[in-house]
Amino acid sequence: MWITRKTDYATRAVLALAIHGRETPLSVQELADRIQVSGSYLEQIMAQLRGAGIVRSERGPKGGYRLNHAPEEITLERVVRIFQGPLAPIECATRSMPASCPMEVGCTLRTTWEEVRDATIAILERTDFGSLARRAGGRWVVDKPVSADS
Amino acid sequence: MWITRKTDYATRAVLALAIHGRETPLSVQELADRIQVSGSYLEQIMAQLRGAGIVRSERGPKGGYRLNHAPEEITLERVVRIFQGPLAPIECATRSMPASCPMEVGCTLRTTWEEVRDATIAILERTDFGSLARRAGGRWVVDKPVSADS
DNA sequence: CATATATCCGACTTTAGAAGTAGGAATACT
DNA sequence: AGTATTCCTACTTCTAAAGTCGGATATATG
Numbered sequence: 001m002w003i004t005r006k007t008d009y010a011t012r013a014v015l016a017l018a019i020h021g022r023e024t025p026l027s028v029q030e031l032a033d034r035i036q037v038s039g040s041y042l043e044q045i046m047a048q049l050r051g052a053g054i055v056r057s058e059r060g061p062k063g064g065y066r067l068n069h070a071p072e073e074i075t076l077e078r079v080v081r082i083f084q085g086p087l088a089p090i091e092c093a094t095r096s097m098p099a100s101c102p103m104e105v106g107c108t109l110r111t112t113w114e115e116v117r118d119a120t121i122a123i124l125e126r127t128d129f130g131s132l133a134r135r136a137g138g139r140w141v142v143d144k145p146v147s148a149d150s
Numbered sequence: 151m152w153i154t155r156k157t158d159y160a161t162r163a164v165l166a167l168a169i170h171g172r173e174t175p176l177s178v179q180e181l182a183d184r185i186q187v188s189g190s191y192l193e194q195i196m197a198q199l200r201g202a203g204i205v206r207s208e209r210g211p212k213g214g215y216r217l218n219h220a221p222e223e224i225t226l227e228r229v230v231r232i233f234q235g236p237l238a239p240i241e242c243a244t245r246s247m248p249a250s251c252p253m254e255v256g257c258t259l260r261t262t263w264e265e266v267r268d269a270t271i272a273i274l275e276r277t278d279f280g281s282l283a284r285r286a287g288g289r290w291v292v293d294k295p296v297s298a299d300s
Numbered sequence: 301c302a303t304a305t306a307t308c309c310g311a312c313t314t315t316a317g318a319a320g321t322a323g324g325a326a327t328a329c330t
Numbered sequence: 331a332g333t334a335t336t337c338c339t340a341c342t343t344c345t346a347a348a349g350t351c352g353g354a355t356a357t358a359t360g
Contacts (some may be wrong), residue, residue, distance in 0.1 A: 003240040003263070004318065011259055015227040033246025042322055045336070060328030061158070061334045076262060089270075090153040108285040109161055112226060112277045119269040120239075127262045132350065177306065189347065191349055210357030211305040275318070 007083040014079055015055060025057070025064030036129050047146040052082045073129030077088050080124055087124070088117040130131035157233040159187050164204060168221035168283040175207070175214030179300050195233075202232045222280030228236055230274055238267040238272070 012035040020026050022063045028046055031037040041145045054074060067074065081087065093113035117128055125139040162185040170176050178196060181188040192196040196215055199205045204224060205215045215225065231237065243263035 001234075001238060001241065001243075006318075008240060012257070013261060015257075017337090018320065021221055029335090040322075043336080043338095046321090050298075050336095057336060058328085059326080059334090059336045062329065063327090063335050076259075085235075086151055088151060090158060091151065094151075107162070107165075108282045109165060109226075112273060112282075115273045116270050120266050120271060123262060123265045123269060132258045132262075135261075157350075172324090179306090185348070193307080193309095194349090200307095207307060208357085209307045209357095212358065213356090214305045215307090244350080274359070 002084075002089075003080070004083065005046060007080055008066070009035060009042060009079070010049060010083055011076065011079055013042065013045065014049070014074065014129055015132055016069070017055065017065065017067050018074075018129040020066075022066050025062075025066045027064040029076045030064070038131055048082060049079075052078075054082070056087060057079075067129075070130065072128050073132055075125050076127040077121060079111075079123035087112050087120055089120075093117050152234075152239075153230070154233065156195060157230055159185060159192060160199060160233055161226065161229055163192065163195065164199065164217070164224065164279055165282055165286070167205065167215065167217050168224075169281040169286055170216075172216050172220075175212070175216045179215040180214065191268040193294055196231060199229075202228075204229060204232070217279075220280065222278050224278070224279045225275050226282075227271060227274035237270055239263050239270075242265050 013031055016031055016034050017026060028043050029039050031046075032042045035042075046057070048053065050057055050065070053068055056068045057063065057065050077087075086096075088094040090110075090113045092110050093109065093116075095117075163181050166181055166184050178193050180191050181196075182192045185192075196205065196207070198214070200207055203218055206218045207213070207215050227237075236246075238244040240260075240263045242257065243266075244259050245267075265273060
């Protein structure tokens, strides 16, 4: 329960864009409707995604957002990091180890927290929005017809 | 960064008790000193651990807390669950699936969140306080002399 | 029995961050 | 010109975490 709604919305937005394809942009309102969230809130999120180079925007009528790179090149890890900060479950297990815990005995718990951290990162890193969109069966995949769900 | 300090303190307290051994109880103040936390706050935490059957207490002078079972039988998962609730990173990925996400396309992100959840649970389940204490080199292991750290 | 040492219990305070609103400026298509 | 869009920033609201505090209850020991 540590993924915030903001992160949730952001990942869903990126997925929606991946499914939609990069040919034409999608307006915030369109996106907001698809992922069921208020437009003005999503605006902020899209701005952050833009700042991080995940999406790019076009203004004026017919404007909107589209992915800045091929969906296969965008990992879930990258998007999640933008909104969540460190992925370690606990402070003492961040990769930039800040404060060591004050327990007398070397805190052997940390090892386990680090295992959790690494497992989490590994999963998020190997998950890209290309496969996610493909699995969703979105029509943006035209050249690679999916034979069957597996 | 989703493990709260309360959970952190609780796991450290249980580890401290595991290291101390089950022969004699340890007072809250003693425990609080070892894990560097205020006594009154730790009291609440110990009460919760007691309610969950992890520790038992004795009142009066020479009283305090001790583990209710052999440390090997207490997994980290069990203790963490008491204070953290569901271990899924996001609501739609809890084992008691509550609300499905409102995206039109079947939300393929959920699969990944579930992977994270399962990996996390697996790690916490296979970690017991017996091994944690042993790794810490606490002297509560008298019968099983540790040859070398590995 | 008196006393000191503990657990027990519940009500209260403070703070930070999540979650979302609102209003208007800038830009670009038709 | 007019309209549809992004852009930007300030503000509000709410919840949960984190911790404090005061006193009641139990029990070992001299």
